[in-house]
Amino acid sequence: MTPPDQAAAASRAVAAPLPAAAAAGSRAVPRAMLWMLASGLLFTGLNALLRSLAQQLDPFVVQFLRYAAGALVFLPFILRAGPAAYRPKGLAGQLWRGAVHTAGLLLWFVAVPHVAMAEMTALGFTTPLFIMLGATLFLGERMVPARWAAALVGFLGVLVVVSPGLTGTGGSYGVVMLASSPLFAASFLITKALTRRDSPQVIVVWQALTITLFSAPLALYAWTWPTPLQWALLLLTGVLGSAGHFCLTRAFALADLSATQPVKFLELLWSAAMGFAVWGDVPGKTTLLGGAIIFAATSWIARRETRRR
Template structure:
């Protein structure tokens, strides 16, 4: 299997983990102050990683250049602040549609800043996947002018910038180091706002934050591993599969039956990601022949 298909599998795994994480964080952000929830999510992620860090030794997690890790943490923190403020107030359909603008920002940024080739097939797959998302969420879009939707939309280019920095960091640091320093920097950057708005979580909420920390750290490790294997633009069409995972979770947990729009949009997304994965694998075989 070539690097691109393997990278897509890592991205697929990250999407499954992030779907579970987002459902959990949406519930927690409705119960606690968003800044407290943001701090505890990454504090728990650092706590979950601490045994691995201590086992390998601190030297194994020393980055090759602290500046890039700090910039990545600062940019991701800014995106998270907007996301956590908006998430309790934005309906799930709108949140899904707005979140899927991030892969398009990433693909533009990869061409402009990382000098990746503009591969037409990847753009066709990404736009087809985004079209499938719009098919799914269009029945639930009210157009009521929710200002929090604009706040969430503003987080997308910040997350895209963070992931582009991540791709650049994979050229010198391992995925484990990048994920560990993400947890460290975001925990430190969010601490002042969390102290200002602090309320004590219940024992159940503490347990859920530990679960969120484990899901988030594992998801970011898979995502970073995928970025280290292939062009970041090649992995983005797989991102749209998260909508299918979210629909399946909604059915399994809450009994939400997918409607015709969900089934049609899911079929479009699945077709787009399958086509680009097969095309990338075939192209790699031809180049190796």
């Protein structure tokens, strides 16, 4: 082979992986959106269980046992792989994430037994907006106008659905729940930073361990023993919560936080579907209209992100 031929072959060898890498990059955001979608389905079931349990037991006890159950779910995997496989590369970040998320949960669990579902849904959907703002300010993500447009249109769809029943009956508890949103957003921003050095399963395990630790004092102060059925439901919350946070962390590891947040608004559709399937709640016209707005915004940003990349 002549030197020019060798140079051409070398050039082809270097260039060959690029299309594959570009293709992988173009699939990253849609894959992240699918992980986000899965987490929304899991969290919908989780929140329904937690709200019910928080009306039967002390909210701090429910918070403590939910994350203790989450840690218990991972115990077989930890024993199989060995504790070294779940050792974080930086313990301080895991502790900070656990502390911030625990603070948000304390506010959320205080408010959730007293706030109507419609009001809780509306207040909870402020978190993606805080996340997108924080990702721009602290993580250096580009402020892509299309992502903000999709998020704001999705939030508009949420307001269309909940506005007929948004009477503010939660009173001061509504303010308490709203205060949890920026704390959850800060927790997710820390999670995004942690995905640069730790795997999703390590992050989720340490989330469960740290929140269990930080929640223990208040839970022990207000302790009441759950019934056998409540123990079973609490174990189920551990399964749903750990699986949901794993999916969420996978989404954060694959793409910018701001790219995944519009998918969050689809949780309203899952909640409406669960209400119909379990309690026979028939969606009204505003639910259908708001759902159509949410679906259109999410579909549009997903297609745009794929084409852009």
